[in-house]
Amino acid sequence: MTDHKTRAPAAPSGQLAGQVVASFGRRYRVELADGTLIECATRGKRSDIACGDRVNIQHSGDNSGVIEVVLPRTTLLYRSDAHKQKLIAANVTQVVIVIAPVPSFYDDLINRCLAACEHGGIAPLIVLNKNDLPQFAAAWDALAVYRSLGYRVEGICAKQDIAPLGALLEGHTSVLVGQSGMGKSTVVNKLVPDAMMAVAETSVALDSGKHTTTGARLLHINASSHLIDSPGLQSFGLHHISAEDIAHAFIEFRTWLGQCRFRDCTHRTEPGCAITHAAAAGKIAATRLASYRTLTEDRLRAQARRYD
Ligand SMILES: Nc1nc2c(ncn2[C@@H]2O[C@H](COP(=O)(O)OP(=O)(O)O)[C@@H](O)[C@H]2O)c(=O)[nH]1
Ligand SMILES: [Mg+2]
Ligand SMILES: [Zn+2]
Structure with missing residues (x-):
């Protein structure tokens, strides 16, 4: 087919x-x-x-x-926390991070998704939905940091015209992530009008309606474009990734990695940290460094070191 x-x-x-x-x-x-x-x-x-x-x-x-x-996978997305990993989707080629001016979005979530994409070898696409709202312009400006890093950011109005997004999904197997209220379901229903019907059929076939809301589904937009819809997918885990690899997944950090005074610097409070200095000089955005630190906090606490 x-x-x-x-x-x-x-x-x-x-x-x-x-x-x-x-x-x-x-x-x-x-x-x-x-x-x-x-x-x-x-x-x-x-x-x-x-x-x-x-x-x-x-x-x-x-x-x-x-x-x-x-068969061997090209890519694999997990949902993971400190205790367990759950596979979400395999062979995805693009992650679409759906955000909107209202309700407000979290940069931390965007950074988390971008880092997971960089580590997993999957292309990210940031989509700012609801461009019909007056708050759109301010939200667009707030995304300048991602554009400056080279990430693609597109504005759309899923409610009125889904075609511009459809074009960006052409040839990809995409997965949508984002906080609730951003418009993910609207996007899915516009791109795959019979998506809701598929849910109903599934409930009847398996006589287990309660499972249908947790499992992921692969939907066909057309012969070469596919969408994996995983209800409630806000983000995906990075717990299986080491703190060092997370630093690499923040792509602008790479310029300074290896230049810290301590070889095993965690880029927190160590003296002579090149990453901290770059942030102080305005070369790394404060929100990016904060996200990196939040992401790596728990695992670094577990392997705490002293620098004196
Ligand atoms: N103004 C505006 N509202 C939208 C747009 N797209 C979706 N919405 C609304 O945003 C709300 C959340 O949408 P939904 O698709 O359920 O978001 P989800 O939680 O991410 O799946 C709903 O009330 C939608 O009608 C849009 O382009 N413009
Ligand atoms: Mg939804
Ligand atoms: Zn450092």
Whole structure:
């Protein structure tokens, strides 16, 4: 049905190649190349499979089957905290950070998402929605720091015209993240008008409506553009990333990394910190350094060091 699937390598005989388009706990819906949907279980207790995964399945009739093989991923997004990781989406090529002038957005969340994208090798796109509101201009100006770092920022009005965003999603498998109230559901419904219907069908098919709100879904905008919708996805975790890697994921820090007095500087209170000096000189935005410090605080507390 879609071009990326017809390019997929052939599955071993007896198996069919497909892509996971929905996950419900440990059950997965797999879409075959011809568009057929197969409800799949996994072997044993395997649960490390995400929406967007390319898989080979054993078809057991009645539109049910078993996932035998998960093919290598190009990218993987997690939701993680200090205690556990949960896979959200695989093979995503673009993360769309949806924000709006009202309700107000948090720079910390944007920085967190950008860092996760940099670390995961996924292109970020910042979309400021609700450009019909009078508060739009001030919000746009407040995003200057991201533009100066080279990140793409686009203004849209999802309610009135979704076409400009649709063009930016062309050829991508995108995932939308953002605080509630920013317009993510509006975007999904405009781009994939039958998205809500898909939710209803899922509830009937699995007789487990309560699971439908937590699982991610892969929706087709057209043959080459896809959207992974994961309800309640505000951000995604960075707990599996070391403090050092997070510093690298703040791309403007790279100019100064390696120039601090201490080789293992955490860029907090150490004397001779090149990052702290750059921020004091206005070369690193205060909000960016604050986000880096918030993100790395807990793990650095765990491995506290003294400098004296
Ligand atoms: N003024 C304006 N309101 C919008 C726009 N897009 C969405 N909204 C409204 O913002 C509110 C939150 O939208 P929703 O899509 O539910 O946001 P979500 O929580 O991120 O999924 C709703 O009342 C929408 O009607 C827009 O372009 N302009
Ligand atoms: Mg919503
Ligand atoms: Zn430092």
